[in-house]
Every structure is written in structure tokens, then in C-alpha cells.
Amino acid sequence: MTRRSRADVVAAARVLFADQGFHGTSMRDLGKELGIRGSSLYSHVVSKDELLVDVVREAASRFQTLADEVNAMSGTAKQKLSRLVQGHLRILVEDPHQARTFLNEIRFLPEFEREEAVAMFDRYQETFREVIETGRLGHEFRSDLDVPLTANLILSLLNGTTRWFNSEGTLDTETLGDEIHQLLTGGLASVSKVDLT
Amino acid sequence: MTRRSRADVVAAARVLFADQGFHGTSMRDLGKELGIRGSSLYSHVVSKDELLVDVVREAASRFQTLADEVNAMSGTAKQKLSRLVQGHLRILVEDPHQARTFLNEIRFLPEFEREEAVAMFDRYQETFREVIETGRLGHEFRSDLDVPLTANLILSLLNGTTRWFNSEGTLDTETLGDEIHQLLTGGLASVSKVDLT
DNA sequence: CCTACCGATCGGTAGG
DNA sequence: CCTACCGATCGGTAGG
Numbered sequence: 001m002t003r004r005s006r007a008d009v010v011a012a013a014r015v016l017f018a019d020q021g022f023h024g025t026s027m028r029d030l031g032k033e034l035g036i037r038g039s040s041l042y043s044h045v046v047s048k049d050e051l052l053v054d055v056v057r058e059a060a061s062r063f064q065t066l067a068d069e070v071n072a073m074s075g076t077a078k079q080k081l082s083r084l085v086q087g088h089l090r091i092l093v094e095d096p097h098q099a100r101t102f103l104n105e106i107r108f109l110p111e112f113e114r115e116e117a118v119a120m121f122d123r124y125q126e127t128f129r130e131v132i133e134t135g136r137l138g139h140e141f142r143s144d145l146d147v148p149l150t151a152n153l154i155l156s157l158l159n160g161t162t163r164w165f166n167s168e169g170t171l172d173t174e175t176l177g178d179e180i181h182q183l184l185t186g187g188l189a190s191v192s193k194v195d196l197t
Numbered sequence: 198m199t200r201r202s203r204a205d206v207v208a209a210a211r212v213l214f215a216d217q218g219f220h221g222t223s224m225r226d227l228g229k230e231l232g233i234r235g236s237s238l239y240s241h242v243v244s245k246d247e248l249l250v251d252v253v254r255e256a257a258s259r260f261q262t263l264a265d266e267v268n269a270m271s272g273t274a275k276q277k278l279s280r281l282v283q284g285h286l287r288i289l290v291e292d293p294h295q296a297r298t299f300l301n302e303i304r305f306l307p308e309f310e311r312e313e314a315v316a317m318f319d320r321y322q323e324t325f326r327e328v329i330e331t332g333r334l335g336h337e338f339r340s341d342l343d344v345p346l347t348a349n350l351i352l353s354l355l356n357g358t359t360r361w362f363n364s365e366g367t368l369d370t371e372t373l374g375d376e377i378h379q380l381l382t383g384g385l386a387s388v389s390k391v392d393l394t
Numbered sequence: 395c396c397t398a399c400c401g402a403t404c405g406g407t408a409g410g
Numbered sequence: 411c412c413t414a415c416c417g418a419t420c421g422g423t424a425g426g
Contacts, residue, residue: 003395235404403418
């Protein structure tokens, strides 16, 4: 194997921070994953914190990109919600370690970067709120919806999939997204909606 | 203050394991929370692991109790689901630190106790599956529902509330449960279901 | 990227 | 419940 780059170190951090937690992972653990000494990592990064910052930022950036796509898109609220659901799931599934580090270890960031990440995620969540509000005003969704609450519930549902969904299994990601979108728009009940529009 | 009991130590563990993580909490941190030395904790417990085991077991036990209640209950699938949703939320809200430690730190348990806890939670989840399956067969719910998937989605939604719900806020727990139950059974769509039964 | 090392902190024990 | 301490490990640095 050749010399490692900073990107290799970040790659190891994604995996170990996700599996063992930030505080459960030592620099020596990361080194072992790459076949080098823990102390050698400091030629690539100046601190352990920096690795967590990198992983969280790259995840945040993906969510930001999805939000931009949806904001630029035309279509009904349901269509936009579907795109948000599918896009969000794709991000979680494409790099589950990155996603889990983002979701679970964000609280261990240094204060400045933590606030930065939280603000970034809130801007992302704002896209959910806007789509829900549009659907509510346009009578696609219930007019009595609590919009911020609904956004929180949808994101909880999506993010929770990282705890059990395995993309190697029988269910593929897009089908999962369809199931979720169906549950969100129509619920569990058996009788299909009468569309009055 | 008088002498501390093992229960006091477990109480401190619930809070600090939830806020700082199991690996981010030292025995000295726990001691400080109680106003004693870290080493003094060993007159109450034999290891740090034991504290995590205690917190996880007490949470698991609460879920088990709820499952027993629902299994003993009569009513429609929707009513049972509502009871599961409300009961699950109440457990999360009554002791958020215990709940968050259970959800986030369970993976750091010693292998035997981890498998025990996972098995316990799967038995609990089985109650969700049974209720959903009953509703499906009785045409309360869609007949094409993927039952285990739906159980996972519902639990993801519920557990995710620990990340943002604050029972001190304007929204009380029961109303949150109603909103969730409404979302789950009817979805976001605006037109109310036509009940053919 | 390595060896050698730093002070600090870790979980835990002995003995009172 | 305390002091005093153990070996191991932590994040990180110096110097090559």
C-alpha cells in the first residue's frame, strides 16, 4: 500500500466514529485501521476533533445540495416531499457511516462547529417546512397540520432508518422511500383517499 | 447530604451517559455529579459497565410492561396502536435520559447484556408487529402493508422524538401522541377517509 | 511515516 | 466514603 492521504484518514474516521463513537475511538484505533501508528495521523490532521468536523461537514453539505435541488424544482408539494424523502434516504444509504456519525456524534463537536452544523441542518429542515406549508395551503395536505412538528416527525422517521435498514437486504432503497412516502401521505388506513381536486 | 445509594449512582449515570455518552463519561465525572470521588463509586458498583447495564435494563423493563398491557387489552388495532404510541412516548418523556441512554448507548454494552437487551426490544417490537398484522387482516389497515417494515418505521418515528421533543414546551406529550397517531393512520393528505365498515 | 516520549486521564484496587 | 496508588491508555509533540 502507498502513503495515506488525509482523505484516507477521514474515511477511517467515518467508519470508526460511526461504529464505536467519537469518544470510543482513539487515534491509535484509526491508525490501526490504516496500518500506521496513531501518531502518524498528525501529519494529516492537527487534532482528532478536526476529523469529526470533516465528517459532519461533508454530510451537511450533501443535505444542503438536496435542499437546493428541491428548492429549484417545480411540481406539487407531494412530488417535492417524495424527492426529499428519496434524496434523504439516498444520502443515508450511500454512506451509512458518514450519516451515523453526523446524526450521533454531532453533539461532540467543538462548540463553534457544532452550532454551525446545527444551523446548517436547520436550514435544510426549513426546506421540509416550506414544502409542507405549501402543501397545506394548497390543500394537498391537511389544513390543520402543525408544520414544524410534521417536519420533525418526517425527519425522525427518515433518520431512524439508519438504525435498522440494510441496503444489502431484500428491500431496496427506492422501494423503502416509496413505502415511507405512502405512509406519510396516506397513512396505514385501508381505504384509499377520495381526491376532490 | 447523606450517604449515596446505588440508586443515586445509577441516577447520575442516566444523566451523564445520555448527555456525554458512555465513553465520554468517566467514573470521576459521575462522582463529581454526586459530590464524591470517582473511586468511591466502587462501593456501590463493581464496574462502570454495570451502570450502563442497569440503565438499559430499567428502560427495557418499562417497554416490556407496556407490551404486556397492550397484549392484555381488548379493542381494535387502531386503539391498540394508539396505546402503544402513547405509552411509548410516555416512557421516553418521563425519563428522557434513561431513554436516550437506552437508545444510543445500548451498543456499548458487554456482548451478553447487549444481546439480552436487543432480544428484549425485539420481543417488544413483536407487539407492534402483531397489532399491525391484526389491523391488516381485519382491513383496518392496508392489506399490502409490509408488517415488519411498518413496525420499524413507527418505532423510528417514536424514538426520534427524543432528539427534539421537550416536554416543557407548548406541546404536551399526549397531544404529540395524537398527532403521531393521526399521521400514522391517516397520513398528511387533506381529505378524510371514507370509512366503509 | 516512525520511534520515543510527554502530562493527563482512564477504570479500578488496597487499606483504612 | 477517603487517600494513595496501579498499569494502561489517552491526545498530542519532537525530531528525524
